[in-house]
Amino acid sequence: MEKFEITILGCGAALPTPHHFCSSQIVNIREKLFLVDCAEGVQMQLRRSRLKFSNINNIFISHLHGDHCLGLIGLISTFSLLGRTSTLHVWAPNPLKELFQPQIDFHCQGLGFTVQLHEIDTRKRDIIFEDRSVTIETIPLKHRIPCCGYLFREKPLPRHIKRDVIDAYNIPTCYINNIKAGMDFTLPDGEIIPNSILTNPADPTRSYAYCSDTMFAPTNAEQLHNVDLLYHEATFKKDQELLSKKTFHSTTQQAAEMARLSNAKQLMIGHFSARYKNEEELLNECKETFQNTILAEENKCIKL
Amino acid sequence: MEKFEITILGCGAALPTPHHFCSSQIVNIREKLFLVDCAEGVQMQLRRSRLKFSNINNIFISHLHGDHCLGLIGLISTFSLLGRTSTLHVWAPNPLKELFQPQIDFHCQGLGFTVQLHEIDTRKRDIIFEDRSVTIETIPLKHRIPCCGYLFREKPLPRHIKRDVIDAYNIPTCYINNIKAGMDFTLPDGEIIPNSILTNPADPTRSYAYCSDTMFAPTNAEQLHNVDLLYHEATFKKDQELLSKKTFHSTTQQAAEMARLSNAKQLMIGHFSARYKNEEELLNECKETFQNTILAEENKCIKL
Numbered sequence: 110m111e112k113f114e115i116t117i118l119g120c121g122a123a124l125p126t127p128h129h130f131c132s133s134q135i136v137n138i139r140e141k142l143f144l145v146d147c148a149e150g151v152q153m154q155l156r157r158s159r160l161k162f163s164n165i166n167n168i169f170i171s172h173l174h175g176d177h178c179l180g181l182i183g184l185i186s187t188f189s190l191l192g193r194t195s196t197l198h199v200w201a202p203n204p205l206k207e208l209f210q211p212q213i214d215f216h217c218q219g220l221g222f223t224v225q226l227h228e229i230d231t232r233k234r235d236i237i238f239e240d241r242s243v244t245i246e247t248i249p250l251k252h253r254i255p256c257c258g259y260l261f262r263e264k265p266l267p268r269h270i271k272r273d274v275i276d277a278y279n280i281p282t283c284y285i286n287n288i289k290a291g292m293d294f295t296l297p298d299g300e301i302i303p304n305s306i307l308t309n310p311a312d313p314t315r316s317y318a319y320c321s322d323t324m325f326a327p328t329n330a331e332q333l334h335n336v337d338l339l340y341h342e343a344t345f346k347k348d349q350e351l352l353s354k355k356t357f358h359s360t361t362q363q364a365a366e367m368a369r370l371s372n373a374k375q376l377m378i379g380h381f382s383a384r385y386k387n388e389e390e391l392l393n394e395c396k397e398t399f400q401n402t403i404l405a406e407e408n409k410c411i412k413l
Numbered sequence: 414m415e416k417f418e419i420t421i422l423g424c425g426a427a428l429p430t431p432h433h434f435c436s437s438q439i440v441n442i443r444e445k446l447f448l449v450d451c452a453e454g455v456q457m458q459l460r461r462s463r464l465k466f467s468n469i470n471n472i473f474i475s476h477l478h479g480d481h482c483l484g485l486i487g488l489i490s491t492f493s494l495l496g497r498t499s500t501l502h503v504w505a506p507n508p509l510k511e512l513f514q515p516q517i518d519f520h521c522q523g524l525g526f527t528v529q530l531h532e533i534d535t536r537k538r539d540i541i542f543e544d545r546s547v548t549i550e551t552i553p554l555k556h557r558i559p560c561c562g563y564l565f566r567e568k569p570l571p572r573h574i575k576r577d578v579i580d581a582y583n584i585p586t587c588y589i590n591n592i593k594a595g596m597d598f599t600l601p602d603g604e605i606i607p608n609s610i611l612t613n614p615a616d617p618t619r620s621y622a623y624c625s626d627t628m629f630a631p632t633n634a635e636q637l638h639n640v641d642l643l644y645h646e647a648t649f650k651k652d653q654e655l656l657s658k659k660t661f662h663s664t665t666q667q668a669a670e671m672a673r674l675s676n677a678k679q680l681m682i683g684h685f686s687a688r689y690k691n692e693e694e695l696l697n698e699c700k701e702t703f704q705n706t707i708l709a710e711e712n713k714c715i716k717l
Contacts (some may be wrong), residue, residue: 124494125457125487149487150454153429175490175520183429183453186479190428208519216479252456347590
């Protein structure tokens, strides 16, 4: 299987604690690293994770609350000190440029690379990134300021060659990529060998959705349908539904309900309020609604 | 002895590593906490130190390179979430206001307290802070951008009452503070009891100097004369004198020479370049010139 992993760098809510950094994670798709949110301390956490800084070319920030973006300037400075030359793309809602361009101009003078800032319209679903391996869509979230999640969808993978069949028909190497892509093969005598004889099905494509910070937004369930792993904030316990509504956050029960409505395969909760000492209680509340739930945790790596 | 302690929160140079946060430390003078430099991650380090956030009312930033100031906005946000109401004073060179006021306005909306930004002229020595316990002076440093160190001088302490003598002369309590301050006491019959009979000398006053980042600046030795503890950056080993000059930093040998010229009682070096794995080698180089040298280290607390 090609690599599709999520590494949690931080999963605390606004107040960092001795146990939690604020929100940041790395989505590693075939050694391309996508940084999702960029909290204070993200560069220290990246060092600890031993992930390669230079494999990060795209940073996706959900919204501009400090606990999701204050690590950006330090990270850019460090990229510069490490001799980076390739363009860095940063995606976030308004007013990304107004807020960060002056800081980049001041702190990162003489950068050897370009920082391209992309402002996102968080009100709609939109594919904002696409390469050979993945598409990344925005997920409209409901928070106090413009905010979106990100949905990573792996692109269809090549079918698996049946080596012995290929050899038996003596098929030249130059046809292999087309056959992996699904094409049949025509023998010199005109006989057509259907692709299903030559290959086994491709691995199923995988998907990952990141939803933080948001109040309960069930209209997103359609977009998240059948997602392999849903990261959803669960800032509060279920008895704090009023507070969570007031602060535009979700409870455990609401996060689990989103996983159920989306028919997600697995739910990972995070953005834990510093008030909770025992996060197992949050986990158990989720499991009442959605059994296959796990807790986010710094340095945890989930392989899809 | 009244408390006068320095706690190191971070002592790495520009690149944070798994071992070092960037520059920040707390000077604790009688439970008033002065934060000196304010690097990314300072609020996490403060949590670990178990020092009381609410006892910090003054932050002194040496200069506006990211590794000395990028923790400021996160810290102010956290103060706000913790319900702070008292004014926070932040001291730093130009362009402190231009750089940080827009960020405070954006990230810290609805603050329950005032953040007062004070811009410092780093070209001259100046007493910028004074209260009952301490004066704080700027130390002009030589770096690529305006930069100053800070010299904390304890104010003269009260003399120690000889309780038995006071009792023997039956001196009323209302005179005690004056006697501690050095006054003689006149008995009802006109006899004058000299203060030296009534008290023992006060504890000697203590001083702490913070010098980071700077190239070798021997003209500061006069200001630092007899300082109890000199923190001085030693970014490079002594064989990197050219590089240190080019980058406006100091070598181990230069830091030690500053301690020797200043007749400091003790030297603590920090701002270690990430290139050095074994900092004992830096220490040993300093000791060749100035024996009483120690290494800064995260969470180390030095009592003066």
